[in-house]
Amino acid sequence: VPSEFRLIDTFLAAFDRPSGQVRVGPGDDCAVLRTRVGEELCLTTDAIVEDVHFTLDRFTLEEVGHKALAVNLSDLASMGATPRWFLCAIAMPASFGAKEVRALARGMSALARTHEVPLAGGNFTRARELSITITAAGSVRRGKALLRSGARPGDRLFVSGTLGDARAGLELLLSGAEVGREGSRQRALLAAQKTPRPRIALGRLASRHARAAIDLSDGLAQDLGHLCAASNVGARVELARLPVSAALLSHSGGDRERALGLAVAGGEDYELLLAVPPRKVGAFVKACAQAGEEVTGIGEVTADLREVILSPTGKPVRLPGGFDHFARGRAI
Amino acid sequence: VPSEFRLIDTFLAAFDRPSGQVRVGPGDDCAVLRTRVGEELCLTTDAIVEDVHFTLDRFTLEEVGHKALAVNLSDLASMGATPRWFLCAIAMPASFGAKEVRALARGMSALARTHEVPLAGGNFTRARELSITITAAGSVRRGKALLRSGARPGDRLFVSGTLGDARAGLELLLSGAEVGREGSRQRALLAAQKTPRPRIALGRLASRHARAAIDLSDGLAQDLGHLCAASNVGARVELARLPVSAALLSHSGGDRERALGLAVAGGEDYELLLAVPPRKVGAFVKACAQAGEEVTGIGEVTADLREVILSPTGKPVRLPGGFDHFARGRAI
Numbered sequence: 001v002p003s004e005f006r007l008i009d010t011f012l013a014a015f016d017r018p019s020g021q022v023r024v025g026p027g028d029d030c031a032v033l034r035t036r037v038g039e040e041l042c043l044t045t046d047a048i049v050e051d052v053h054f055t056l057d058r059f060t061l062e063e064v065g066h067k068a069l070a071v072n073l074s075d076l077a078s079m080g081a082t083p084r085w086f087l088c089a090i091a092m093p094a095s096f097g098a099k100e101v102r103a104l105a106r107g108m109s110a111l112a113r114t115h116e117v118p119l120a121g122g123n124f125t126r127a128r129e130l131s132i133t134i135t136a137a138g139s140v141r142r143g144k145a146l147l148r149s150g151a152r153p154g155d156r157l158f159v160s161g162t163l164g165d166a167r168a169g170l171e172l173l174l175s176g177a178e179v180g181r182e183g184s185r186q187r188a189l190l191a192a193q194k195t196p197r198p199r200i201a202l203g204r205l206a207s208r209h210a211r212a213a214i215d216l217s218d219g220l221a222q223d224l225g226h227l228c229a230a231s232n233v234g235a236r237v238e239l240a241r242l243p244v245s246a247a248l249l250s251h252s253g254g255d256r257e258r259a260l261g262l263a264v265a266g267g268e269d270y271e272l273l274l275a276v277p278p279r280k281v282g283a284f285v286k287a288c289a290q291a292g293e294e295v296t297g298i299g300e301v302t303a304d305l306r307e308v309i310l311s312p313t314g315k316p317v318r319l320p321g322g323f324d325h326f327a328r329g330r331a332i
Numbered sequence: 333v334p335s336e337f338r339l340i341d342t343f344l345a346a347f348d349r350p351s352g353q354v355r356v357g358p359g360d361d362c363a364v365l366r367t368r369v370g371e372e373l374c375l376t377t378d379a380i381v382e383d384v385h386f387t388l389d390r391f392t393l394e395e396v397g398h399k400a401l402a403v404n405l406s407d408l409a410s411m412g413a414t415p416r417w418f419l420c421a422i423a424m425p426a427s428f429g430a431k432e433v434r435a436l437a438r439g440m441s442a443l444a445r446t447h448e449v450p451l452a453g454g455n456f457t458r459a460r461e462l463s464i465t466i467t468a469a470g471s472v473r474r475g476k477a478l479l480r481s482g483a484r485p486g487d488r489l490f491v492s493g494t495l496g497d498a499r500a501g502l503e504l505l506l507s508g509a510e511v512g513r514e515g516s517r518q519r520a521l522l523a524a525q526k527t528p529r530p531r532i533a534l535g536r537l538a539s540r541h542a543r544a545a546i547d548l549s550d551g552l553a554q555d556l557g558h559l560c561a562a563s564n565v566g567a568r569v570e571l572a573r574l575p576v577s578a579a580l581l582s583h584s585g586g587d588r589e590r591a592l593g594l595a596v597a598g599g600e601d602y603e604l605l606l607a608v609p610p611r612k613v614g615a616f617v618k619a620c621a622q623a624g625e626e627v628t629g630i631g632e633v634t635a636d637l638r639e640v641i642l643s644p645t646g647k648p649v650r651l652p653g654g655f656d657h658f659a660r661g662r663a664i
Binding site: 008023030037040041047049051088121122131135138145149214 | 365378
């Protein structure tokens with residue numbers, strides 16, 4: 001087993017040299033970060049834990065590294081923030097050596113490079129199980145962070161991408177299907193589960209139009225509830241308008257109702273739910289089209305405090321329970 | 333078992349409402365932090381893991397909560413930073429309920445209150461073993477962070493407090509001595525191991541006089557090596573000058589040489605090692621005396637790149653190896 005310092009060097013070698021707001025990067029007791037006049041920092045910390053968020057027989061270490069950073073960047077996206085730097089604390093079994101560390105770093109650094117976010121520091125420790133806790137920071141102009149609490153009655157609700165794919169991917173993993181032998185549709189669902197793509201560009205774009213946002217980690221129904229509670233409003237959403245992928249429909253045996261059930265309560269979508277005031281909807285939709293960002297209107301914010309999800313026949317949907325959200329982690 | 337939200341509320345209730353630079357605290361996707369013109373942020377992340385850094389039969393949960401925050405604040409102290417906010421990610425076994433969460437929070441919040449550092453956010457997740465990963469931020473005036481790399485030949489080396497106590501406390505824990513039945517000296521050693529006191533006030537004071545600093549987590553000999561490597565200098569330290577407590581001498585059976593051995597290579601002291609230019613030594617020592625901060629001169633920085641630790645007879649000391657530092661964690 002290589003020495004401690006060699007493992008850290010192996011990890012760091014996968015990342016670009018920190019620049020931008022990082023004045024002092026890895027190697028001192030703290031990283032030293034510049035801040036800019038007129039900006040505020042958005043900070044989030046999220047952990048992923050072996051046998052809770054992933055298993056090492058179903059995820060490659062590259063995928064684990066990617067997902068650990070992705071779930072944090074998704075929180076920055078929901079604030080409309082531009083990623084600036086991140087810290088990475090890894091607890092790993094004694095069996096981990098350079099090969100494992102390199103694989104973790106490869107998945108994480110590829111995503112970091114995509115979003116030009118430097119690794120500013122971190123921590124390595126031993127543990128029985130692998131866990132990765134990342135703290136990520138993004139910047140917004142002062143007072144411009146997209147909070148959960150900004151939604152007002154009449155605002156239109158939009159979601160990005162398609163919903164339910166990550167949950168279907170989890171079902172595929174749990175069913176024990178041979179990974180790597182699925183068709184392209186199954187691969188798309190597995191990718192949604194294992195390597196979610198944080199909606200950074202959309203979040204930044206939306207910060208000019210939307211009044212409130214949340215990223216979908218607990219599933220649309222739950223996260224809509226969080227947004228409504230924080231804003232002290234209700235919502236009316238039409239189930240039939242939820243965007244579902246062809247892959248999800250196929251996974252659901254062509255049963256659209258079943259697909260919509262996964263879309264509304266699935267979890268781990270890492271898409272954005274946005275509340276846009278009516279007068280800004282036109283400009284928002286146009287800007288999304290120009291930027292190639294896929295968004296779908298699904299309903300609106302109401303003064304009535306209930307969140308109602310209507311079936312195609314106009315009846316309120318009773319949501320299936322049972323997804324243990326605490327087991328998958330919870331921001332405080 | 334209480335629901336997820338109740339556990340988070342239980343945890344948050346132990347902390348003061350965030351203020352200061354925290355514009356949006358726990359409850360949104362990110363915390364939103366103000367920054368001040370002319371300041372830089374020092375950021376650190378450190379984890380403590382069950383059965384690696386503590387065992388639940390020897391540490392109370394209050395002590396675990398305290399130590400998790402203390403080791404991070406110590407990194408801020410070594411930069412001369414003023415603590416501003418922290419984030420706390422906890423992975424906990426399913427057996428943990430409100431009682432356990434309250435105990436963890438109690439130990440952590442008491443230390444947070446001492447240093448007036450607000451909890452800005454965090455994350456809860458399940459795991460097989462308890463681990464706490466904290467990210468802490470402090471501020472320094474632009475360009476004024478005390479780095480490891482600032483030491484120059486001729487600088488005087490000072491350490492704070494006494495050394496070796498935490499290692500002796502670890503020996504007591506490992507020896508299986510009945511916790512709670514020790515005399516006051518043993519209690520002092522156990523306290524050094526379980527509830528270290530980060531040297532925030534000394535770090536801030538030292539930032540006006542010292543040129544380089546590091547906090548002692550790996551033991552003086554190793555951390556002196558880190559400081560010298562970062563500064564591209566060497567050092568000459570006199571073993572006999574290392575400050576040891578009466579409790580450590582007693583623990584060592586009155587054998588001063590044995591006590592000094594623990595002091596030079598012990599680990600987890602969370603004291604500061606400071607390099608002060610000769611012309612500032614007088615003012616520094618006077619300021620420490622006025623502030624009630626205990627510091628001891630132990631040697632000096634040299635142009636010769638070796639780090640030499642001299643015995644009372646003037647011979648270089650050969651250091652005992654064997655403390656597995658990686659097992660206890662390592663900043664990157």
